[in-house]
Amino acid sequence: MYRQCLVHEEQRDLQLILWRDDPTQPLSIYRLNTVTYGTASAPCLSVRCLKQLANDSTNADVRRIINEDFYVDDMITGSDNKYNLMKLCEETSTTLRSGCFPLRKWIFNFTCNEFEPLIKIPTSTSPRACKKLTLNENSSHKTLGIGWLNDSDEFYFNTEFESDCNQTITKRKILSYASQIFDPIGILSPFILTAKMLLQQLWLLKLEWDDTVPNDIARQWNRFLASLPTLKTIRVPRYVKDMYAMYTEMHIFTDASQLAYGACIYIRSINTNNQTATVRLLCSKGKVAPLKTTSIPRLELLGALVGARLYDKMSSDPNDLLPLSPAHFLVGRPLTAPACDNLVDTPTHKLDRYQRVEQIRQHFWTRWAKEYLSELQTRTKCRENTQDLKPNTLVIIKEDNFPPLRWHLGRVVRNIPGKDGVARVAELQTTSGLIRRAYTKLCPLVDPDEHQTQTTSEAVGSQGFQGRGHV
Structure with missing residues (x-):
C-alpha cells in the first residue's frame, strides 16, 4: 500500500x-x-x-x-x-x-x-x-489477525507454541508466549488473564528476565500451555444479531475479584417470527488487579469503568453525547441526571406507573449500596492488645460534621476495655466536660512521657547556656 x-x-x-x-x-x-x-x-x-x-x-x-x-x-x-x-x-x-x-x-x-x-x-x-477454509489446511485467512471461517461466518483462534518440556521457563519466555495470543476484541480475556497473573507474580518476586521461575509458577505455566489446544475448538459468530431481529438490546456486565476485574458486552436480539431470543458475546476486556492491596468495592468501580469505556467504543452516533459512566452501574443513572423525589417509603397505591418504576429503581439501588457493597469489604476487627493511649496524652478529636480546623483538643483520662479485654474507646477531658471516643477518631499529638523528658532537657540546656554566658 x-x-x-x-x-x-x-x-x-x-x-x-x-x-x-x-x-x-x-x-x-x-x-x-x-x-x-x-x-x-x-x-x-x-x-x-x-x-x-x-x-x-x-x-x-x-x-x-x-x-x-x-x-x-x-x-x-x-x-x-x-x-x-x-x-x-x-x-x-x-x-x-x-x-x-x-x-x-x-x-x-x-x-x-x-x-x-x-x-x-x-x-x-x-x-x-x-477458498473454503478448514483447520486441516496449512494456510488460513485472517481478518485483522483473527482467523475467519468464511463458510460458517465464524471467528476462530489458532495460536500454536513450539515449546520444549525440558526447556527452562523464564520470565522472558512467559512474556514472549503470552504476547503471541492476539485477541483484540477480548474473546479470550479469561484465558489471557491467567498468563498476566503469572507475570504479575514474577514481578513481585523481582526475578530477572532470564532467571528460572519457581516450581509452583512453572507448574501453573505448564498447565496453561497444556490448555492451549482447546483454543482451536472455540467458534465465535461474527454476526452477533439475529437475521430477523425485531429489536436489539445491549447488556453490559462487570465484575471484580482480588486477582482481576473486567467487563463484557452481550447483544440480545428478539426474532420477529418466533419471538425467540439470541444472546451472543460482542466483546470483553479484562485487567489484572493492582499490586497494591485494593478493596473489592474499589475494584468493582474499576470494573464498572472498564464497562463504561467499552460502551463508549461501541457508540459511533455523533448525537450520542451522554457516555456510560460508573454511576450507571452504581445508582442506575448518570450523576448529572435531575434529582427525583424519594419514593421509597411512599405507599404504592398513591403512585402512578412512572413513579412506581422510579420507586422500584430507588429501592433496588439503595439495597445494593447498603447491603451488597458492604459485604464486599472485609472488615478486620482489632482482636489483640495494642499500645493503649497513656493518661494525659493530648489528642485531636476528629469530628465528621466539622472541618479539621474546628476539631477540638482533649486529654486522655482513661481507656475503656471491651468485653474481650481489648480497649478500643478512651475517655477524654475537654473544655465541655468528659466524653468518650473510639481510637479511630483520635489523633495523638504529644506523649506525656516524651513531653516531660523534653521539658527537663530544655531546663538543663537553659542552665548550661547561662553558665557559659558568665564565663
Whole structure:
C-alpha cells in the first residue's frame, strides 16, 4: 500500500539511501520516490490518500466504506443484501483503482459466482479467489489477525507454541508466549488473564528476565500451555444479531475479584417470527488487579469503568453525547441526571406507573449500596492488645460534621476495655466536660512521657547556656 503513494518531488531528497555492494566501489545514491515503510509519516500519508479518494467519490456508500470500513489496507464491510454487497465491492474497487490502490484477495461468506455475470470485478481481484477454509489446511485467512471461517461466518483462534518440556521457563519466555495470543476484541480475556497473573507474580518476586521461575509458577505455566489446544475448538459468530431481529438490546456486565476485574458486552436480539431470543458475546476486556492491596468495592468501580469505556467504543452516533459512566452501574443513572423525589417509603397505591418504576429503581439501588457493597469489604476487627493511649496524652478529636480546623483538643483520662479485654474507646477531658471516643477518631499529638523528658532537657540546656554566658 505504501509503495502506491508517490512523494512530492520536492520532498524526495529527504528519502536518500547511500549504498554500495563492495567497500572498494564508490557510493551510490538512491532516491525513494514513494512512501517508505518504517517512517513515522508512512501510515498517515497512505491513509490520507484513501481519505482523499473517499472525499472525491460521488457515491455516499463508497465514501462510508472507505472512511469507516478500512483498517490501513484491510477492508471489512458487509450488507444485508448479497447483490448490493457485490455492487458496493465493484464500485469501491473502481474508486480505489483510480488512485492506484487495486483491491485483491476477496473473501466472502457466501458463494458469489452467481453474481459474476451481473457485476464485473477485474479478474485479478475476482471473488472466486475466496477458498473454503478448514483447520486441516496449512494456510488460513485472517481478518485483522483473527482467523475467519468464511463458510460458517465464524471467528476462530489458532495460536500454536513450539515449546520444549525440558526447556527452562523464564520470565522472558512467559512474556514472549503470552504476547503471541492476539485477541483484540477480548474473546479470550479469561484465558489471557491467567498468563498476566503469572507475570504479575514474577514481578513481585523481582526475578530477572532470564532467571528460572519457581516450581509452583512453572507448574501453573505448564498447565496453561497444556490448555492451549482447546483454543482451536472455540467458534465465535461474527454476526452477533439475529437475521430477523425485531429489536436489539445491549447488556453490559462487570465484575471484580482480588486477582482481576473486567467487563463484557452481550447483544440480545428478539426474532420477529418466533419471538425467540439470541444472546451472543460482542466483546470483553479484562485487567489484572493492582499490586497494591485494593478493596473489592474499589475494584468493582474499576470494573464498572472498564464497562463504561467499552460502551463508549461501541457508540459511533455523533448525537450520542451522554457516555456510560460508573454511576450507571452504581445508582442506575448518570450523576448529572435531575434529582427525583424519594419514593421509597411512599405507599404504592398513591403512585402512578412512572413513579412506581422510579420507586422500584430507588429501592433496588439503595439495597445494593447498603447491603451488597458492604459485604464486599472485609472488615478486620482489632482482636489483640495494642499500645493503649497513656493518661494525659493530648489528642485531636476528629469530628465528621466539622472541618479539621474546628476539631477540638482533649486529654486522655482513661481507656475503656471491651468485653474481650481489648480497649478500643478512651475517655477524654475537654473544655465541655468528659466524653468518650473510639481510637479511630483520635489523633495523638504529644506523649506525656516524651513531653516531660523534653521539658527537663530544655531546663538543663537553659542552665548550661547561662553558665557559659558568665564565663
